[in-house]
Amino acid sequence: MSNDYLIDRNGKKYEVVIGLEVHAQVLSESKLFSTSPTKFGSEPNTQVSLVDAAFPGMLPVINEFCIKQAIKTGIGLNAKINNKSIFDRKNYFYADLPQGYQISQYKDPIVGEGSVVLDLASGSKTVGIERLHLEQDAGKSIHDIDPKNTLVDLNRSGVALMEIVSKPDLRSPEEVNVYIKKLRSIMRYLGTCDGNMQEGSLRADVNVSVRKQGDDKYGTRCEIKNVNSIKFMQMAIEHEANRQVDILEEGGKIDQETRLFDTKKNETRSMRSKEDAHDYRYFPDPDLLPLEFSNEYVESIKKEIPELPDQKKSRFIEKFNLSPYEANILVSDLDTSKYFEAVIENSDVKLSSNWITGELFALLNEKNLEITSSPISAKNLSKLINLIKDGTISGKIAKTVFEMMAEGDKNPIDIVKEKGLKQQSDPKELEKLIEKVINENQDKVKEYKSGKEKLFGFFVGQAMKVSGGKANPQLVNEILKMKLK
Amino acid sequence: MSNIIDLSLSELVSNIKNKKISSNEATSAYVERSKKSKNLNTYNEETFETALKKANEFDSKPDFNKKLPGVPIAVKDLFCTKNIKTTASSKILNNFIPTYESTVTQNLWNDGSILLGKLNCDEFAMGSSNETSYFGNVTSPIDKDLVPGGSSGGSASALAAKLTPATIGTDTGGSIRQPASFTGTVGLKPTYGSCSRYGIVAFASSLDQAGPMTRNVKDSALLLEVMSSFDNKDSTSVDFKRPMYSKDLSKDIKGKKIGIPKEYRVDGMSEEIEKLWEDGKKYLKDCGAEIIDISLPHTKFALPTYYIVAPAEASSNLARYDGVKYGFRTEGDNLIDMYEKTRSAGFGDEVKRRIMIGTYVLSSGYYDAYYLKAQKVRRLIKNDFSNVFQKVDAILTPSTPSSAFKIGEKSNDPVSMYLNDIFTVPVNLAGLPGISIPAGLDKKGYPLGLQIIGKSFDEQNILNIAYSMEDKINFKFNLKEWWMNE
Numbered sequence: 007m008s009n010d011y012l013i014d015r016n017g018k019k020y021e022v023v024i025g026l027e028v029h030a031q032v033l034s035e036s037k038l039f040s041t042s043p044t045k046f047g048s049e050p051n052t053q054v055s056l057v058d059a060a061f062p063g064m065l066p067v068i069n070e071f072c073i074k075q076a077i078k079t080g081i082g083l084n085a086k087i088n089n090k091s092i093f094d095r096k097n098y099f100y101a102d103l104p105q106g107y108q109i110s111q112y113k114d115p116i117v118g119e120g121s122v123v124l125d126l127a128s129g130s131k132t133v134g135i136e137r138l139h140l141e142q143d144a145g146k147s148i149h150d151i152d153p154k155n156t157l158v159d160l161n162r163s164g165v166a167l168m169e170i171v172s173k174p175d176l177r178s179p180e181e182v183n184v185y186i187k188k189l190r191s192i193m194r195y196l197g198t199c200d201g202n203m204q205e206g207s208l209r210a211d212v213n214v215s216v217r218k219q220g221d222d223k224y225g226t227r228c229e230i231k232n233v234n235s236i237k238f239m240q241m242a243i244e245h246e247a248n249r250q251v252d253i254l255e256e257g258g259k260i261d262q263e264t265r266l267f268d269t270k271k272n273e274t275r276s277m278r279s280k281e282d283a284h285d286y287r288y289f290p291d292p293d294l295l296p297l298e299f300s301n302e303y304v305e306s307i308k309k310e311i312p313e314l315p316d317q318k319k320s321r322f323i324e325k326f327n328l329s330p331y332e333a334n335i336l337v338s339d340l341d342t343s344k345y346f347e348a349v350i351e352n353s354d355v356k357l358s359s360n361w362i363t364g365e366l367f368a369l370l371n372e373k374n375l376e377i378t379s380s381p382i383s384a385k386n387l388s389k390l391i392n393l394i395k396d397g398t399i400s401g402k403i404a405k406t407v408f409e410m411m412a413e414g415d416k417n418p419i420d421i422v423k424e425k426g427l428k429q430q431s432d433p434k435e436l437e438k439l440i441e442k443v444i445n446e447n448q449d450k451v452k453e454y455k456s457g458k459e460k461l462f463g464f465f466v467g468q469a470m471k472v473s474g475g476k477a478n479p480q481l482v483n484e485i486l487k488m489k490l491k
Numbered sequence: 492m493s494n495i496i497d498l499s500l501s502e503l504v505s506n507i508k509n510k511k512i513s514s515n516e517a518t519s520a521y522v523e524r525s526k527k528s529k530n531l532n533t534y535n536e537e538t539f540e541t542a543l544k545k546a547n548e549f550d551s552k553p554d555f556n557k558k559l560p561g562v563p564i565a566v567k568d569l570f571c572t573k574n575i576k577t578t579a580s581s582k583i584l585n586n587f588i589p590t591y592e593s594t595v596t597q598n599l600w601n602d603g604s605i606l607l608g609k610l611n612c613d614e615f616a617m618g619s620s621n622e623t624s625y626f627g628n629v630t631s632p633i634d635k636d637l638v639p640g641g642s643s644g645g646s647a648s649a650l651a652a653k654l655t656p657a658t659i660g661t662d663t664g665g666s667i668r669q670p671a672s673f674t675g676t677v678g679l680k681p682t683y684g685s686c687s688r689y690g691i692v693a694f695a696s697s698l699d700q701a702g703p704m705t706r707n708v709k710d711s712a713l714l715l716e717v718m719s720s721f722d723n724k725d726s727t728s729v730d731f732k733r734p735m736y737s738k739d740l741s742k743d744i745k746g747k748k749i750g751i752p753k754e755y756r757v758d759g760m761s762e763e764i765e766k767l768w769e770d771g772k773k774y775l776k777d778c779g780a781e782i783i784d785i786s787l788p789h790t791k792f793a794l795p796t797y798y799i800v801a802p803a804e805a806s807s808n809l810a811r812y813d814g815v816k817y818g819f820r821t822e823g824d825n826l827i828d829m830y831e832k833t834r835s836a837g838f839g840d841e842v843k844r845r846i847m848i849g850t851y852v853l854s855s856g857y858y859d860a861y862y863l864k865a866q867k868v869r870r871l872i873k874n875d876f877s878n879v880f881q882k883v884d885a886i887l888t889p890s891t892p893s894s895a896f897k898i899g900e901k902s903n904d905p906v907s908m909y910l911n912d913i914f915t916v917p918v919n920l921a922g923l924p925g926i927s928i929p930a931g932l933d934k935k936g937y938p939l940g941l942q943i944i945g946k947s948f949d950e951q952n953i954l955n956i957a958y959s960m961e962d963k964i965n966f967k968f969n970l971k972e973w974w975m976n977e
Contacts, residue, residue: 046641056591060811062584062592063571063690065725097853101826106810158815252864287853289862292696292804294726 011178012219019219024182024248025174028189029167030199031207032075038142038166039066039109046205050159058164060104065293072166075198076116076140077307079168082192082314083135085120087304093294095289102145102158110290115139117273122185123316125334133185134173143167174224175275179240186236191315195340209234214246226260230267230274242267318343326355335363341377348384353391361391365408381412390418400479403427431478440485443468454490495520499959500657500710507560514561518546521563521607525654530974531630534650535568535607536576550810557603558717558902565648565655568609570596571690571839579692580624581614583812583819583837586702594688594722596699602717607655611645614839616666616694618642619911622902623841626966631674633937635973637895646704647674656703657714659756661691663698664797665915668927671704672890672940675968679711682948683922686723695801698919708748708928708958712736715950734951742959745779750883754790755914757892757964764889771887771930771941783883787875792868793917798909800854803874804848873921880946885956888914890927890940914942924950928957931964938968
């Protein structure tokens with residue numbers, strides 16, 4: 007497939023190669039190895055057990071629900087589920103890492119290779135998944151409350167994360183955008199991660215390298231640590247790729263290193279070089295047995311997997327004759343697709359799709375609301391669409407009704423009745439109305455008849471105006487044409 | 492009636508059940524004796540007042556259905572005890588008071604037992620002589636310049652000096668069996684997974700196991716019965732049907748096949764040990780058991796393997812003692828400085844030595860040559876045992892290559908110290924149960940022990956063998972109470 011994101015420098019074109027390590031917080035009531043709750047935004051150090059704080063003699067006990075969530079996600083990524091995996095200790099010292107090691111999976115992750123399909127403007131593209139493994143989150147160090155001390159909040163310590171590692175298959179900031187959104191969509195469908203980037207439930211380490219267009223060897227990569235929004239990922243990639251191209255163009259070479267993205271200055275900074283890389287001294291955690299489960303267990307979980315975005319998209323295209331573009335918009339968010347399916351239960355599909363992706367999305371956007379807290383229920387939107395479909399109101403009036411509905415989810419049938427907005431479709435009434443318009447505008451009639459046919463729109467407009475917008479536009483057209491002959 | 496302190500655990504229990512002795516009388520007797528025995532330096536923390544209070548509470552509302560009704564007991568200071576200082580004999584935990592109780596000690600209290608205090612041990616259970624403790628070395632009641640062994644040295648010393656009717660220790664490479672052997676007492680390391688590790692300060696997670704230390708085999712059976720339980724708070728705890736070890740104890744070992752591993756006849760082994768072993772075989776034959784020569788070919792690799800695996804795990808397990816959350820802290824200019832100062836001052840030399848060895852063997856570039864290799868050898872050692880257990884029911888070996896050594900004799904020679912564990916370490920690596928019973932005295936009059944190694948979860952079998960040998964051996968040691976002050 008063609009890739010149009012290339013960096014042009016001195017007539018040479020550079021391709022950008024990107025791989026992501028996404029850290030997705032597992033949606034779970036309790037932590038990976040303890041029974042502490044995981045509620046976001048709680049008072050500091052209130053969601054902490056003796057295990058999370060690494061008291062002497064405390065031992066980790068695996069939370070089976072988190073295992074199930076990881077398997078589900080693996081299935082959603084079309085990935086190989088490993089019936090035997092191992093928890094390792096990743097050893098390093100930090101104030102917010104109470105054990106002095108993070109329990110993670112190193113050589114034997116729970117999920118192996120898989121893939122994700124991206125819908126891009128240029129067509130679809132498959133991105134490889136290298137692996138998914140489970141690990142504990144660390145706590146949080148807070149440096150800006152006390153001038154002399156660092157404070158530590160262990161609420162997050164021990165929370166389960168899935169690290170989803172992609173292959174270096176992404177080629178542009180836009181592809182990264184679509185990839186993250188797709189991952190998030192899959193995990194939300196599965197209920198395995200809420201994908202909330204503001205709350206840190208989804209963050210990523212971004213690996214970036216560049217190479218001349220046409221080269222088949224990858225360049226040396228740099229890893230940009232812990233970027234927590236798609237926008238920042240895109241900015242970081244753009245900056246980092248250009249930085250690398252500049253170095254190469256000046257005849258330099260890229261050092262493999264870990265970098266940080268400074269969101270204020272919009273630049274990446276070196277954090278540590280490969281030589282300074284931590285020696286994490288990984289080894290299997292002797293407090294935990296290897297994680298083993300049967301094929302039957304995986305099969306039983308497969309039965310719980312709901313229809314995923316790709317399948318839903320195909321169904322929408324086939325069954326409802328939607329365009330791939332429309333279908334994509336409707337399925338990318340599980341709640342939107344649910345809303346859509348609720349509306350079309352009793353209404354026209356095409357109109358429903360248009361109204362949801364048009365008026366409703368605009369309204370939600372304006373009010374900064376999620377579709378789950380939409381001021382207009384699916385039931386009432388469905389009624390509005392039926393009023394349009396059966397000719398009770400025109401599309402234009404429908405927009406007015408829609409606005410009124412937005413103020414407290416009113417029933418559109420009641421609004422139409424109360425405000426007398428029913429479309430005027432009685433030909434005799436319309437004829438009278440149109441005759442009045444013609445009589446009052448004889449000069450324009452003359453002009454029209456002498457060839458100024460553009461004036462037809464003027465008559466339609468006048469008729470609509472006189473009717474207060476309620477006249478059936480189709481009938482107005484027909485009658486006008488007849489009368490102006 | 493004989494003195495309360497001369498009764499075995501089982502005898503004390505039946506006397507309490509028969510209302511011949513009250514919990515208060517028993518507890519008072521041990522408290523008094525412990526108070527007069529400070530010269531041994533066995534206690535890190537004494538809870539005598541609370542113990543007496545609890546004894547009175549028990550007496551006012553006795554429950555004789557408990558297995559250890561109102562029985563006072565002192566435990567190794569590696570078990571976390573709720574609201575009572577728990578230090579692992581380390582400066583770094585010198586001020587640590589847990590808000591929780593280890594599963595094993597909880598099992599003791601649930602069955603009616605009362606805590607007398609926390610017993611000294613090697614720092615973080617790293618040592619074979621109880622000389623690495625931050626609170627000073629422990630002296631053996633056997634003789635005034637002798638080590639009690641380690642790491643459960645305080646436990647062994649207190650038990651042998653009759654400061655507690657029984658005690659519990661932990662055994663990572665011999666820390667129950669070696670001090671038992673040095674002090675003429677019985678020490679049992681159960682199968683890995685039998686006793687929960689929850690709430691025990693970790694040394695090497697894949698090897699650590701708690702076990703009973705008692706005056707006789709029957710007491711060990713009783714105490715194991717109370718200690719051992721399946722615990723879902725420890726992922727390595729094993730859910731198997733636990734026998735009633737004391738009830739099922741039997742001296743009938745007729746027809747049992749006992750293996751004698753030729754590799755345990757090490758270079759320079761003394762004639763005394765040789766004779767002890769021969770006598771052991773004879774006793775077993777007298778009991779109707781069959782003696783079979785066996786081979787455990789990878790035995791010579793056990794010690795080096797152990798001294799890679801145990802320090803590797805320890806280096807990681809001890810990372811949590813960093814001065815951030817609890818325990819001792821030395822302030823520093825920044826986080827790294829604080830870590831370095833805290834850990835430099837908080838850990839003793841032996842602990843530092845093992846942290847450094849462990850860090851080294853896990854480092855990139857060395858991992859494959861050391862840690863990974865050690866794991867492979869560990870597998871071979873396990874296989875050795877599985878193979879011979881096709882042919883024999885248990886294995887008889889000496890517990891240690893010599894009797895107790897003098898205080899200070901080996902403290903500057905870690906390798907010679909490590910060699911003490913040569914017969915006990917393979918059992919931990921294989922996760923098997925092993926029991927050391929007193930079997931005789933050397934020329935100096937110091938106790939020597941024999942070890943019986945069993946199949947996984949076959950504690951009943953080695954207890955039965957030990958029980959029948961105990962009768963034949965009829966071990967006697969004339970304890971001179973040289974350490975007591977009036």
